[in-house]
Amino acid sequence: MLLPPLAITISSSCSFFSYCIARTAARQAAASPDTAETTSKDTIIICSTRDAFIRELLVELRISIDGIPAMEDADTPLTDAQELILSTPISAILTTDAISVVYCPSIHHLRAYLSSLSSRYSAAANPALDTAGIPPYLAIHSMISLHHLSAEWSSQGLSRTLSAAIDTAAAISHNLLFSVSADSRTFGIAAELPLINSRMMRNNTKLKGFYGGEGFEDEEDDGSGGAQRDLRFVGRVKDVVRRWCRIVDIDSLMEDVAHQDRSSQDVLV
Numbered sequence: 001m002l003l004p005p006l007a008i009t010i011s012s013s014c015s016f017f018s019y020c021i022a023r024t025a026a027r028q029a030a031a032s033p034d035t036a037e038t039t040s041k042d043t044i045i046i047c048s049t050r051d052a053f054i055r056e057l058l059v060e061l062r063i064s065i066d067g068i069p070a071m072e073d074a075d076t077p078l079t080d081a082q083e084l085i086l087s088t089p090i091s092a093i094l095t096t097d098a099i100s101v102v103y104c105p106s107i108h109h110l111r112a113y114l115s116s117l118s119s120r121y122s123a124a125a126n127p128a129l130d131t132a133g134i135p136p137y138l139a140i141h142s143m144i145s146l147h148h149l150s151a152e153w154s155s156q157g158l159s160r161t162l163s164a165a166i167d168t169a170a171a172i173s174h175n176l177l178f179s180v181s182a183d184s185r186t187f188g189i190a191a192e193l194p195l196i197n198s199r200m201m202r203n204n205t206k207l208k209g210f211y212g213g214e215g216f217e218d219e220e221d222d223g224s225g226g227a228q229r230d231l232r233f234v235g236r237v238k239d240v241v242r243r244w245c246r247i248v249d250i251d252s253l254m255e256d257v258a259h260q261d262r263s264s265q266d267v268l269v
Contacts, residue, residue, distance in 0.1 A: 007245040009182040015250045016179040041100040044139045047146035049105045107150045114168040138169045140178035148187040154194045155240045162244045191237045
C-alpha cells in the first residue's frame with residue numbers, strides 16, 4: 001500500500017541522502033533471496049547537474065575542492081548524516097544497483113523524465129511490492145530551488161510539477177518523497193512565491209496587481225517616478241506543498257530509522 005507523498009524538511013543535503021540510503025538498506029534487508037534480483041530500484045532525482053551535486057556534497061562535508069578551502073568550522077564534529085555519507089563512498093551511491101540516480105538540471109528535464117517513467121512501467125510488470133510488502137521510493141532533491149531559478153516559480157508552476165510527480169509515483173507504485181529546505185528564505189518551506197508564473201506577469205503591462213485588474217493599484221509614489229507597484233498575490237511554499245503532501249522533519253524520520261521500527265511504515269516512507 002502506497003503512503004501519502006512526503007515533503008521532508010531538511011537542513012542539509014547530507015541528511016536527506018543519509019535517510020534515502022537508510023531507507024534503501026532497510027528495504028534490501030527485508031528482501032528475500034528469491035526476489036532480491038527482481039526488486040524494483042529506488043529512484044533519486046537530483047534537480048541539478050552531476051558536477052553541481054557532487055560539489056554541494058563536498059562543501060557540506062567540509063572538503064576543499066578546486067583550491068577552495070574548507071569551511072571555517074572544519075573543526076566542528078560532523079553530524080551523523082555527514083558521517084554516513086563519508087562512510088559510504090560517493091561513487092558507491094551513484095553506481096549502486098539498489099538506487100537509480102537521475103540528474104534533471106531544468107524543470108523541462110524533470111517533467112519529461114517523470115512522463116517517461118510513467119510510460120515505461122505497467123502494473124503487471126512492476127514488482128514494487130515483492131519486498132516484504134515495502135514499495136520502492138521515488139525521491140526528488142532540490143525541486144523547490146529548481147523552480148526558483150525558472151519562470152515556473154509560482155504556486156501554479158509548483159503545483160503542476162507536484163501533480164506530475166504524484167501521478168508518476170502512483171503509476172509506477174512508488175512512494176514519493178522530496179526534500180525542502182527548512183532554513184532558506186529564498187526557496188525554503190517558508191519562502192514566498194507568487195500565484196502565477198512570471199511569464200504571465202510579463203504580459204501584464206499595466207503592473208496594477210493580480211492579472212492587472214482594477215482596484216489593485218498603489219497610487220503612492222515609491223520613489224521611482226510614480227510608477228505603480230506590482231501587487232500580485234503572494235503565498236508561501238508551505239501553503240502549496242501541504243495541499244499535496246504531508247510535511248515531516250528529517251530528524252523525526254531518522255529517529256524512526258535508528259530505532260528500526262519495522263512495524264511502522266513511516267520508517268520506510
